[in-house]
Amino acid sequence: MRCRKPPELALPRRLLHNLLAARTGHGDFATYHRRLKHVDAKLECVCGQETSPTHFIRCRRHANQMRKLRNGMTIDTFRRKLLGYNRAKKFSEFARITGCFSDQISDSSSAVREENPVELWHYHRISVILTAITIFVAFKVLVYLRAARENKNFDYKSSIAVQHPALSPEKKEHVSDGQSARLGKNPRRIVGGLKKSVLTKNSYSSSQKIQPFVFFTSLTGSTKKTAEIFVDSLTTGLRKLEKSQSRSFLDPELLDISDIDFYDYFLKFPNDEDVEARNFYLFLIPTYNIDTIIDNFIEHLRETHNDFRIDTAPLSSILGYSVFGFGDREGWPTEDLGFCSQARDIDKWMAKLTGGKRAFPLGMGDSKTDGQENLEKWKEGVEEVLRHVASTGSLGEGVAGSGDADESDYEESDADQSSVEKPDPLRKKSKTQLKKYIQNDLEDIGRSLNVNSSDNTSQEVDFTTYSSKVSLTSKEMVPKDSPTYAALTKQGYTIVGSHSGVKICRWTKSALRGRGSCYKYSFYGIASHQCMETTPSLSCSNKCVFCWRHGTNPVGTTWRWRVDPPELIYNGVRAGHYQKIKMMRGVPGVRAERFTEAMNIRHCALSLVGEPIFYPHINEFTDMLHADHISTFLVCNAQHPDQLASLKPVTQLYVSIDASNRESLRKIDRPLHRDFWERFNRCLDILRDRRFEQRTVFRLTLTKGFNMEDEIIGYADLIEKSLPCFIEIKGVTYCGSTSSKNGLGLTMQNVPFYDEVCVFVQELDRELSRRDLDYGIAAEHAHSCCVLIASKRFQRNGKWHTRIDYDQFFRCLESRKKFGPEDYIGLETPEWATWGRGGFDPRDERVYRKGKNKVPFSLAIKPELEKN
Numbered sequence: 001m002r003c004r005k006p007p008e009l010a011l012p013r014r015l016l017h018n019l020l021a022a023r024t025g026h027g028d029f030a031t032y033h034r035r036l037k038h039v040d041a042k043l044e045c046v047c048g049q050e051t052s053p054t055h056f057i058r059c060r061r062h063a064n065q066m067r068k069l070r071n072g073m074t075i076d077t078f079r080r081k082l083l084g085y086n087r088a089k090k091f092s093e094f095a096r097i098t099g100c101f102s103d104q105i106s107d108s109s110s111a112v113r114e115e116n117p118v119e120l121w122h123y124h125r126i127s128v129i130l131t132a133i134t135i136f137v138a139f140k141v142l143v144y145l146r147a148a149r150e151n152k153n154f155d156y157k158s159s160i161a162v163q164h165p166a167l168s169p170e171k172k173e174h175v176s177d178g179q180s181a182r183l184g185k186n187p188r189r190i191v192g193g194l195k196k197s198v199l200t201k202n203s204y205s206s207s208q209k210i211q212p213f214v215f216f217t218s219l220t221g222s223t224k225k226t227a228e229i230f231v232d233s234l235t236t237g238l239r240k241l242e243k244s245q246s247r248s249f250l251d252p253e254l255l256d257i258s259d260i261d262f263y264d265y266f267l268k269f270p271n272d273e274d275v276e277a278r279n280f281y282l283f284l285i286p287t288y289n290i291d292t293i294i295d296n297f298i299e300h301l302r303e304t305h306n307d308f309r310i311d312t313a314p315l316s317s318i319l320g321y322s323v324f325g326f327g328d329r330e331g332w333p334t335e336d337l338g339f340c341s342q343a344r345d346i347d348k349w350m351a352k353l354t355g356g357k358r359a360f361p362l363g364m365g366d367s368k369t370d371g372q373e374n375l376e377k378w379k380e381g382v383e384e385v386l387r388h389v390a391s392t393g394s395l396g397e398g399v400a401g402s403g404d405a406d407e408s409d410y411e412e413s414d415a416d417q418s419s420v421e422k423p424d425p426l427r428k429k430s431k432t433q434l435k436k437y438i439q440n441d442l443e444d445i446g447r448s449l450n451v452n453s454s455d456n457t458s459q460e461v462d463f464t465t466y467s468s469k470v471s472l473t474s475k476e477m478v479p480k481d482s483p484t485y486a487a488l489t490k491q492g493y494t495i496v497g498s499h500s501g502v503k504i505c506r507w508t509k510s511a512l513r514g515r516g517s518c519y520k521y522s523f524y525g526i527a528s529h530q531c532m533e534t535t536p537s538l539s540c541s542n543k544c545v546f547c548w549r550h551g552t553n554p555v556g557t558t559w560r561w562r563v564d565p566p567e568l569i570y571n572g573v574r575a576g577h578y579q580k581i582k583m584m585r586g587v588p589g590v591r592a593e594r595f596t597e598a599m600n601i602r603h604c605a606l607s608l609v610g611e612p613i614f615y616p617h618i619n620e621f622t623d624m625l626h627a628d629h630i631s632t633f634l635v636c637n638a639q640h641p642d643q644l645a646s647l648k649p650v651t652q653l654y655v656s657i658d659a660s661n662r663e664s665l666r667k668i669d670r671p672l673h674r675d676f677w678e679r680f681n682r683c684l685d686i687l688r689d690r691r692f693e694q695r696t697v698f699r700l701t702l703t704k705g706f707n708m709e710d711e712i713i714g715y716a717d718l719i720e721k722s723l724p725c726f727i728e729i730k731g732v733t734y735c736g737s738t739s740s741k742n743g744l745g746l747t748m749q750n751v752p753f754y755d756e757v758c759v760f761v762q763e764l765d766r767e768l769s770r771r772d773l774d775y776g777i778a779a780e781h782a783h784s785c786c787v788l789i790a791s792k793r794f795q796r797n798g799k800w801h802t803r804i805d806y807d808q809f810f811r812c813l814e815s816r817k818k819f820g821p822e823d824y825i826g827l828e829t830p831e832w833a834t835w836g837r838g839g840f841d842p843r844d845e846r847v848y849r850k851g852k853n854k855v856p857f858s859l860a861i862k863p864e865l866e867k868n
Helices: 013-024 029-032 055-058 065-070 075-083 087-096 104-117 117-153 156-163 177-183 222-245 264-268 293-306 340-351 370-392 424-428 483-490 506-512 519-524 567-583 592-598 620-628 643-645 664-671 674-689 712-722 754-770 805-815 857-867
Strands: 211-216 255-256 276-283 320-327 363-366 495-496 500-503 531-535 603-606 631-636 652-654 694-701 726-731 777-779 785-791
Touching: 029 603, 075 117, 177 531, 177 592, 211 222, 211 370, 222 255, 222 276, 222 370, 255 424, 264 293, 293 857, 320 370, 363 370, 424 483, 424 674, 483 495, 495 567, 495 785, 500 567, 519 785, 531 567, 567 620, 620 631, 652 674, 664 674, 674 712, 694 712, 694 754, 712 754, 726 754, 754 777, 754 785
Parallel strands: 211 255, 211 276, 276 320, 320 363, 531 603, 603 631, 631 652, 652 694, 694 726
Antiparallel strands: 495 500, 500 531, 726 785, 777 785
C-alpha cells in the first residue's frame, strides 16, 4: 500500500540527505551515495517506494517511517541532530502534518521556548524585525505629514510682525484681524535646523555716509607717496560714484599707523545708530625685516582677539575692509617664504575682529615690478565693492568660508570626494615659518634669504620681569642693512652692536666753542663738552608725539632681539663718542682746552632715545660707568615698574611725567601697554620709596594742546604722591613733523613760549605751597626753556644747593654703605643760574641767529610775575 503524500514542505536538500543517512545507518548521505553503483540506483524510500536520488529529494515522508527513525529519541534530540536550531519551525510543521512526535510536539514547543531564549529569538526574529521596521516607517511618515501641514498654515507676514512688533501707525492699519489673532496665539514653531542670525551691523541706514580710511606705514617714504597718490585717485572715483548712486561718501582719510592711537580706530566704536558715517578700512602695508610699528599693530590685533574681556568681533560695526601688501620677490620669491607676510597677518586678524567682513581679496604686488599695476586693479575692485555697498547697504552674501581668517588646506574636487588627502607638512609649516625666517625690508634693496640659519627662531622675553634665564636670539634690533639703521645714522647716531647708540648733542658742540652749555650745567654742574649721550636700547614702549626720531626707532613691549654684552656696548659707545669729538677738531671756534677736556668723559646721560631699562643688563652697564667715575643720569618713561624696582642706584633717576591723568597720557605718550596707567602709578610709588636713597626727578615736557591746560592740580597730585627731589619743567622742542597733516603730530603752535612755561611754573609752585609741600623754584635755563623746582631738602642757609659733589658720590658708592641724596650735595647753585637770572654761563658767549642780543626774558618779566 502506497503511503499518503503529505503536503509539500520546503525542506532543504541537505536535511533530507541527513534524514536518509540516519534511516539507513550509513552515517551521512555522502558516504551512502559513494556506495551506490550508479546515480540512478533504486533506493528504498521511507514511504516504501523505489525512486532515484533526485526524486527521493522531492518525495514526502510518511508518518510510520518517521516513527521508525525515532528509535527512542525525543523530539528535541532528533531536531538538533537532523535539522538544527534554525529549522525548528519547519520541522514542527512537518511533524504536525505527518503526526510524528504527536505526543510531544505541544509540550516540547513550550518547553523549548521557556528553557531556551535563543531558540525563542530564532523562532520569532523575522516577524519581530519586520514589525519594528513597519512601526518606524509609519512614525516618520506621520511626523513628516504633520510638519508639512503646519508649515503650509504658517503665515510669513505674521512672523515678521512677531519679530518687529513696534509698527508705525500707518502700518498698523494694514494688519488684518486674522493676522492679529494669530499674533496673540501660541508661540511660533521653528521648523528645520538652526540658521545664523542676520547681524544688523552688516547694513547701514540710507542717511548714514560712508567714510573710507586708508592706513599705511613707511620708513623710507615710498609707501607714503604711493598712499597719497592712491587716496587722490580713490577720492576722484568716489565723487563720480556718489553722483551715480545718490549716496554720500566722505573724502578718504589717510592715516599713518605710527601716528594713530590703536584704541580709537581698532577697539572703541559708538553704536551704529549714533554715528553719522560708517567706516570702511583699507590698508597699504609694506613688510620689513626689523621691528617696526607694524609688529606692534599686529600684536595689538592679536591681543584684542584673544582678550576674553572684549567681544569676539569688536570691529563688526565697520562696513568692511581690504588689505594690499607691497613686497620684494628678490628676497622673498614666494608667499611661503615671506612675501607680503605682514600684510597677510593683518588680513587674517582683521577677518577675525570684523567677523569675516573681508570686502575684497588681499592684494599683493612687487614694489619693483608689478606693484603699481596690481594696486590699480585692487583699487578698481574696492571701488566696485563700495558701489555695491552704496546700492544695497551691505557686502552681500558669500559662499561657505567667505571671510574666514585662514585659507583651507585644500579644496576637495568631484573626482576625489571619496578619497582622503594626505596632510602636506609643508602647507602647515607655511603658516608659522614666516616668523622663523629672517625677513628683509621690502622698501629697500631686496636681499637673499638666509634660510639655513639655525637660530632663526626667537623666544619673546618679557623685559618687565627679571628671569634667571635670558634667551639669546639671532634677530637684531637694528640690522645694518635696514631702513632704521640708515635713518638713525643719517640723524647723526653711531649704532653700537645691534641695539645701542651714541650721539653728541648740539650743546656739546656749543660748549666746545664756548657758546654755552645745557641746563644740566646750570642746575647740576655738568659740563656739556664732557657729557656723553647714549642709550643701551634704541627701542621704546611709547610713541610720544614729541619724539625726536619721528617713529624711526623700534618700539615694542617685549625684548625679542639679540642681547649684546655690556662690555661690547660700553667700549662701543665710548669709542663712538670720542670719534665724533675728534671730528670737531677742525671746526672754527672750538677751544683747545675744552677739546682736551672733552676727551675725558665725566658724565653719561642715558636719555638719548628709547628706553634704557629695556636693556636686560642695565645694572652691569651702569656699574662699568661708575667704575670709571662717570656719573649717570637715567631717564625712564614710567612704564616698566619691575625693572625700575630692581635698578641699582644711579647719580640721578628721572621719570618722564608727560601728563597728569590717564586720558592725557594716552594721547601724548601713546603707550603700547594696555595697563599703562597702572604701570605709571606703580613707578611713582617706587620713586617715593627711593627718595631717601638717591636723587629722584620728575621730568615734565609741556606741550600746548596736550598737557598744559587745566592740569596744574593733577600734576600737584602726582608730586604729592611721589615727593621727588626735583621737578624739571621744560617746554617741548620742535623737531619737525611729517604727520601734522592728520593733526596727530606737532606744529610750532604746540611749542610754548618761555613766558608761558614760567607762568605754568609759578602756578604749580603756588599749588604746592597751598598743600604745605616744601618745594620752591630753584634755578632756570631760559635758553633750554627749562625751570627747576626743588625740594627744600637741598636748601642750606636760604641758598639752593642743587649741584652734585660727584667725587663724594663715587666715594659713597664705593664704600658699599647706605647713603642718601643729602650725602653728596654739591656747592651752592651759582647766582646766574637761580630763578630770574636766565641761567646762561657768563664764561660763554650767547650767539643769536636772528636779531641782536636781547635781555633774557626772565629778567624782564620777573617783577610782573612776582606781582601775580
